[in-house]
Amino acid sequence: xxxxxxxxxxxxxxxxxxxxxxxxxxxxxxxxxxxxxxxxxxxxxxxxxxxxxxxxxxxxxxxxxxxxxxxxxxxxxxxxxxxxxxxxxxxxxxxxxxxxxxxxxxxxxxxxxxxxxxxxxxxxxxxxxxxxxxxxxxxxxxxxxxxxxxxxxxxxxxxxxxxxxxxxxxxxxxxxxxxxxxxxxxxxxxxxxxxxxxxxxxxxxxxxxxxxxxxxxxxxxxxxxxxxxxxxxxxxxxxxxxxxxxxxxxxxxxx
Numbered sequence: 001x002x003x004x005x006x007x008x009x010x011x012x013x014x015x016x017x018x019x020x021x022x023x024x025x026x027x028x029x030x031x032x033x034x035x036x037x038x039x040x041x042x043x044x045x046x047x048x049x050x051x052x053x054x055x056x057x058x059x060x061x062x063x064x065x066x067x068x069x070x071x072x073x074x075x076x077x078x079x080x081x082x083x084x085x086x087x088x089x090x091x092x093x094x095x096x097x098x099x100x101x102x103x104x105x106x107x108x109x110x111x112x113x114x115x116x117x118x119x120x121x122x123x124x125x126x127x128x129x130x131x132x133x134x135x136x137x138x139x140x141x142x143x144x145x146x147x148x149x150x151x152x153x154x155x156x157x158x159x160x161x162x163x164x165x166x167x168x169x170x171x172x173x174x175x176x177x178x179x180x181x182x183x184x185x186x187x188x189x190x191x192x193x194x195x196x197x198x199x200x201x202x203x204x205x206x207x208x209x210x211x212x213x214x215x216x217x218x219x220x221x222x223x224x225x226x227x228x229x230x231x232x233x234x235x236x237x238x239x240x241x242x243x244x245x246x247x248x249x250x251x252x253x254x255x
Contacts, residue, residue: 001217001228003255007037007063009231013239014042024054031058033244039229041066048085063227064090064187069097072117080124090186092129092161104141111152118157127186129161137170159184164211165191165203178219187227188220203233205242207249217254
């Protein structure tokens with residue numbers, strides 16, 4: 001990993017991305033921390049041309065996005081057009097909203113939709129990834145839902161975007177999942193997992209939790225990972241401070 005491969009997942013600062021002015025100010029703050037790339041998620045409405053100009057002005061790369069499932073399934077050409085405007089070739093299905101996963105047929109139906117969307121995007125030069133939460137670690141017909149989704153899709157059409165916190169929360173092993181996704185792992189979400197003083201589980205800055213970052217990083221690198229996306233769903237204070245703590249830890253201990 002090099003520090004230029006570390007990006008900020010903007011969902012972390014979503015409360016500061018409501019308007020184009022907010023977005024411009026937030027991008028400047030992220031760049032000032034040291035990040036050279038961002039993953040777009042949680043932004044308010046803004047034309048792609050205006051956003052692309054802001055990114056270029058700050059010297060930031062848009063390495064990936066999250067796109068709504070309905071857009072990916074029903075308008076992949078529109079998604080590809082949006083990403084081209086941002087000079088980006090990587091996106092992810094963020095959450096299986098509305099999916100019940102009551103049986104294997106329902107899991108396979110989602111896999112089929114993902115595969116079709118991924119194929120359409122692949123033909124446009126875009127790579128589609130799957131972003132997991134903990135729910136995909138429920139077992140259906142002897143395997144986790146996440147295993148079925150990858151098994152039932154073409155690796156060219158669906159790649160992985162494992163989320164370290166949610167893998168751990170779901171009872172999986174982050175290192176094992178990096179190995180499982182070898183050559184199918186262009187991006188990973190770096191998110192720490194902390195047990196609080198009152199014995200509850202919460203999100204944490206990288207290095208402030210108990211995930212094994214040296215081994216996770218080595219496994220992700222061995223799997224061919226290109227982007228290491230720092231995200232924190234909730235922060236104890238200013239989310240920009242949390243992004244900085246994570247960035248400083250990665251730069252000092254992992255790069």
